[in-house]
Amino acid sequence: MPIKNKSVIFDRENLNKENPKEFLYKALKMSPSDLILEVRESGLKGRGGAGFPTGTKWMLASAAVSDKKFVVCNADEGEPGTFKDRVLLDEFSDLVFYGMIMCGYAIRANKGFVYLRGEYRYLLDKLLKYLDKMHEENLLGKNILNSGFDFDIEIRLGSGAYVCGEESALIESLEGHRGESRNRPPFPVNTGYMGHPTVVNNVETFATVPIIISRGAEWFTTVGTLNSKGTKLISVSGDCKEPGVYEVPFGISINDILKLVKAENTKAVQVGGASGHCVPKEQFDRALSFEDLSTGGSIMIFNESRDMLHILKNFMEFFVEESCGQCTPCRIGNIKLLEGVEKVEAGDCALSYIKELIELGKSMQLASKCGLGQSSPNPFISIMTNFENEIFSQR
Ligand SMILES: Cc1cc2nc3c(=O)[nH]c(=O)nc-3n(C[C@H](O)[C@H](O)[C@H](O)COP(=O)(O)O)c2cc1C
Ligand code: SF4
Incomplete structure (x- = not known):
């Protein structure tokens, strides 16, 4: 490729x-x-x-x-x-x-x-x-x-x-x-x-x-931004006409990446893989950089047809599977977050409980032993926060 x-x-x-x-x-x-x-x-x-x-x-x-x-x-x-x-x-x-x-x-x-x-x-x-x-x-x-x-x-x-x-x-x-x-x-x-x-x-x-x-x-x-010099290789997947590996200068906006890869009707972009942040349409002017949106390279594009709760469930299942189990915040926390997603899916979850789980996620970010548990709540927090209306109005 x-x-x-x-x-x-x-x-x-x-x-x-x-x-x-x-x-x-x-x-x-x-x-x-x-x-x-x-x-x-x-x-x-x-x-x-x-x-x-x-x-x-x-x-x-x-x-x-x-x-x-x-x-x-x-x-x-x-x-x-x-x-x-x-x-x-x-x-x-x-x-x-x-x-x-x-x-x-x-x-x-x-x-x-x-x-x-x-x-x-x-x-x-x-x-x-x-x-x-x-x-x-x-x-x-x-x-x-x-x-x-x-x-x-x-x-x-x-x-x-x-x-x-x-x-x-x-x-x-x-x-x-x-x-x-x-x-x-x-x-x-x-x-x-x-x-x-x-x-x-x-x-x-x-x-x-x-x-x-x-x-x-x-x-x-000479390339990049004040705190992010040079270029970055990004791996672009999902709803776009030209997925693949691109070399882009640091500081490029999500909007410009979407143009580059010919994406249409984009609803959300997951920057940084499963452990990254889900960026909604209103924030597509944000920049790829260590100062703003940092990524090891993964950019996943989701168009209007995608169900954000389903995407989140997929990420949380991954973390439950991959947690090494050494520390409690990650071993138990990821299971709790996944259960929360499943409750919402079943139409059996109050918004107030999701807010409690977001707080649990913040504790996991602080208390987990390694980067896996410190970052695994990111998609839960960003998707539940940015797509609250979509997720709760559909159920
Ligand atoms: C769960 C987890 C998975 C990681 N996977 C990778 C990986 O596949 N490749 C990688 O270069 N860094 C990965 N990292 C980051 C590494 O711990 C480390 O920061 C990196 O290899 C350092 O290289 P760099 O300074 O050149 O980025 C991962 C971190 C965590 C917490
Ligand atoms: S945070 Fe790291 S050490 Fe703790 S259970 Fe998760 S993967 Fe293991």
């Missing part, structure tokens, strides 16, 4: 002209601290959803004292409606791997893992062949490009749990344990894989770094 609207970063034709291998030469000629500084100055924030500044993450891992450090590429891509990392791994694996090598060089790690979503097993052979080719060309392994730096990449397959995309659960899974989130702090940059400092970044974050190093931090900051 090609990336549409590619303009700034993920334009393969332009990249081929630039010779991506040169990116690695350039990075390995810089000092590790200059490389981190360049990433910091670009303003790059993590593309996995939380938007933590990438340069700062690398700086923290670089400052941590340990005889071993690790780099992990989070390719779990479990958020419903997200499929842009799959496209990057398929078509831009060189950029992803170069980004990992650069991170390893910057923080002084010699080993990287790609945690590949189990359902993407079909990409494994192609990726392994590419890693072999990189070894042959001295882009991986010992003394990469005669820089004196050693780095290797291993691919590990996930087994289909959504929570394993959360970085500490991912590390547990990499270590061979059941995928459950850890208490934070300590954060992975200090205590990650096997207790060693570890940088976990999203596929798109790694793929963006070589372009920043090649074209410079200043170039990168």
Whole structure:
């Protein structure tokens, strides 16, 4: 699947002209601290959803004292409606791997893992062949490009749990344990894989770094908004004529995205996947950015024919299934929210009870142990609030 609207970063034709291998030469000629500084100055924030500044993450891992450090590429891509990392791994694996090598060089790690979503097993052979080719060309392994730096990449397959995309659960899974989130702090940059400092970044974050190093931090900051620099890959699905993966500048409005993908009669847009927020028509002038509507990439479009309660039920069933059960707010809270939806569906629920459940959702956001339970009430709160009239007038 090609990336549409590619303009700034993920334009393969332009990249081929630039010779991506040169990116690695350039990075390995810089000092590790200059490389981190360049990433910091670009303003790059993590593309996995939380938007933590990438340069700062690398700086923290670089400052941590340990005889071993690790780099992990989070390719779990479990958020419903997200499929842009799959496209990057398929078509831009060189950029992803170069980004990992650069991170390893910057923080002084010699080993990287790609945690590949189990359902993407079909990409494994192609990726392994590419890693072999990189070894042959001295882009991986010992003394990469005669820089004196050693780095290797291993691919590990996930087994289909959504929570394993959360970085500490991912590390547990990499270590061979059941995928459950850890208490934070300590954060992975200090205590990650096997207790060693570890940088976990999203596929798109790694793929963006070589372009920043090649074209410079200043170039990168010319696109986007004050606090959201560069472009974002979005995976667009649902009621539109042209679904797919698009590269868009941060700051683009929902209205402009809808035009781009030829959507008509749109009633709502779910930004950020099942754990994101449902944006009603009146708010389509809002912008995709860390300041306003942030997303790891998922944009789901719903037209006037859709039943918002049915959509919400679908999301809540997902969270009940995927909660790892470690903490009570998430384990029990999601069940309560789903029961509330089912009561409304059966015409057996007062609006006042839904208001109580919204308060329960807010408590879950505060009290859950990890991002899953902290974000799973988002669709309940936003759909019940924004579509109260539709949901209650129909029943
Ligand atoms: C339940 C859950 C699932 C997640 N799934 C993913 C995922 O599939 N891919 C990803 O990059 N980040 C995912 N994250 C975010 C990661 O914990 C982490 O913030 C991210 O990998 C850091 O990379 P970044 O800074 O480049 O965004 C998830 C978080 C939660 C709470
Ligand atoms: S919030 Fe949910 S997924 Fe996270 S630790 Fe608690 S029960 Fe597990």
